[in-house]
Amino acid sequence: MLRSLHIRDFVIVEQTELHFDAGFSVFTGETGAGKSILIDALALTLGARGDSGAIREGADKADISAIFDVPDSLRTLLAEQELEPEDDQLVLRRVIDRAGKSRAFINGVPGTLAQLKTVGSYLLDIHGQHAHQKLLQRNEQRILLDAHGQHETLAAQVRSHWTAWQQAQQKLERARSSQRDAEAERERLEWQLNEISQINPGKDEWATVNADYNRLANASALLEGAAGALNLLDGEQTSALEILNAALHRIEPLLRNDEHLKGVYDAIESARIATTEAASDLASYLDKAELDPERLAETETRMSAMFATARKFRLEPEMLYDRLQELTQALEALNNESDLAGLEQQVTRHEAAYRDTAEKLTRARQATASTLSKEVSKALQTLAMKGSTFEITIQPAEPGASGMDNVQFNVAAHTGSEPRPLAKVASGGELARISLALSVMANRAHQVPTLIYDEVDTGIGGAVAEVVGKLLRDLGRHHQVLCVTHLPQVAACAHHHFEVQKKQGKKETVSRIELLDEQARIEEVARMLGGVKITQTTRQHAREMLTHSD
Known part of the structure; x- marks a missing residue:
């Protein structure tokens, strides 16, 4: 609280x-x-x-x-x-x-x-001084009924199914109206997809083809250069390895006399090892490398095909693979949208889910309407509306986000009269009392700890006001x-x-x-009773009212 x-x-x-x-x-x-x-x-x-x-x-x-x-x-x-x-x-x-x-x-x-x-x-729940005016609105009547019956979860499911149904229906209508345009678009996508699919570009293939072409086209120069480099590193005549080995033999005996040459020796040794490895790699390269005119011709043909196809679609050759994926996805999406039979099945499925849930909500509303009608009718008998009857009717309505029901609050002002919509028969004071009765009934059923009523007693007075006070006092036994x-x-x-x-x-x-003590409270109730001039009689009346309320 x-x-x-x-x-x-x-x-x-x-x-x-x-x-x-x-x-x-x-x-x-x-x-x-x-x-x-x-x-x-x-x-x-x-x-x-x-x-x-x-x-x-x-x-x-x-x-x-x-x-x-x-x-x-x-x-x-x-x-x-x-x-x-x-x-x-x-x-x-x-x-x-x-x-x-x-x-x-x-x-x-x-x-x-x-x-x-x-x-x-x-x-808490705040019941405002103008809350009774909302009772005249059909939408508010439905919301109040659902709140009292705790149908919010079911109503949310109905809204969700309604949205899904309407979206599926709209998708189907768009597919039907644009079927002719979709066919032209499909032909365009299929032609482009077929053209690019004929060369079937792989991911990052253009970079690989380019590298292969450069290697094959320059095979002679590569072989000649590699052989020359290998000869310089490890040839029959004076080579880098021969020179490095000779330098090591010269430095090695000197280490016994000056250890400062150890760093020089190690550097030459590292150079010798690196040179040996480089010579080995060049020898391995020369063993595998060869002139391959056929492979070069194949690579040139592949490059030409990829370049020609890319130019046809005003693309760079390296973009062909991505474009192929885009076209595939676009065509698949278009086919799905244009699958009228599939879209119709979706509409049917969502509609069935909506109607099933909406019917459950209807049955729940009918049960709550019956109980709440009796409870409010009983409460009205104590609020100077003897003989009146409150009735909630649930009539079929066109499907919508809130379900398939028209909820209407009706009241019969006198015994034997036919219940009619609130807006046609209820006065301001009667509306206030009906609103109060509905609020009290609803809050008795719910577990919100604190209830606030802001001048909900507008339009009533006399004995009815006392009944309202006792009603609120009784409600205070279970709520703040x-x-x-x-x-x-x-x-x-x-x-x-x-x-x-x-x-x-x-x-x-x-x-x-200020919170009033007993004496101050008597004065305030007396002021409310008597206005500006407060007499002893008024005070005595106030004292009796306070005593009687206990």
Whole structure:
């Protein structure tokens, strides 16, 4: 659950640090005091969009931190992202500067807004003051039903199969419409591939052919030069080896008288060994080398063929092999795309997978719709809508990314009347109550620790307000519930009561938030009941309301 919230320089809040307990907590105050600022600040720590307009006048940046207990459901995710808390508490922080730049931190580690949103989805759920307006939108009705039934994974699979099906269908349509162009392109690729395949160039073959040609074309000069070099190194007449051996014989006896000549001796010996090896290599080269006019003619023919083919396609000869691979791959890809039978099979396969998954989602939605309709209808009886019936209908629809269903929320305002779409029969107050009932039912089923209600009691009052307060108090037995309210009946049902006050200074307006003790709470509920002038009668009424709520 949410343990504390620290706000600095946000809108009209200079600095405040709030600590929260389990149960049902309310925030009250005069209109414009900044009650909803708390919700906005908390939303920023959970990845909501923010800009420099949220920074308090005169400050450089807004800095908001929220500390939560770590629910078991979140531990695996934190471990996977190496964000495990050291003291079993999770700290989310958001900083926004005047340039509009935003920084996010999770347990002191820089993070992204996407990470904050993901983590936040395990921590709390915010039910905004205009949430009931979304109930009029068919798309939102479907999303709410799926969330309540925990169909998100199945719905994601439906979207994935739908995308695959549509992409396969588009690929098939492109293949059909461009079949004529594809045939011309295929002929062009096949002709080029056939021309180059006739000489079948190998990888790096041009470099090898060039080297062979240079060697064969200059064979006479190579043989003559090698033989001459061998004669100089180790010939019958005076040779390099003979001279080096003579030098060694001259130096060797001198070593007994002057060891400084040892380096000279070793250098000559190294030269003799190197010369011997070079002479041996030249002899081996001459044994293997020979004039080969036939091989030279073959090499010239191969070079001419490769050069002619390369010139035909305006390529360098060394590029022929790569071009052959490109043509082979391009033709293969074209044949695959033009394989209408194969593409049609893909479409059929993806469509079947989509319809199978979509039908499973339909059955899941129908089961959830039946249960949720009964639960909400029962809740409405306590919210001044006796005799009303809430009904969720699932009608077949054209296949789409969200499935094959039209989800519609209907309500019958009176006993015996036919349920009709919300937009046609529900007033603003009724919508608010239906929205609240849906939220409470959904949150009872889910395990999000903290629930926030921002003026969801708009449009109700009197006895209904008291029922709403008790409903939220009962919800607080299983969840931490925070609620911004303007109704004394709701405020009186809370376990904890915070007052938000707006203070007008000489240069600025600031908002302050305080946890009320018993006496201060009586005064605040009395203010909510009686307005500007608070009488003893009003205070007594407030005291009775608070006593009765316990």
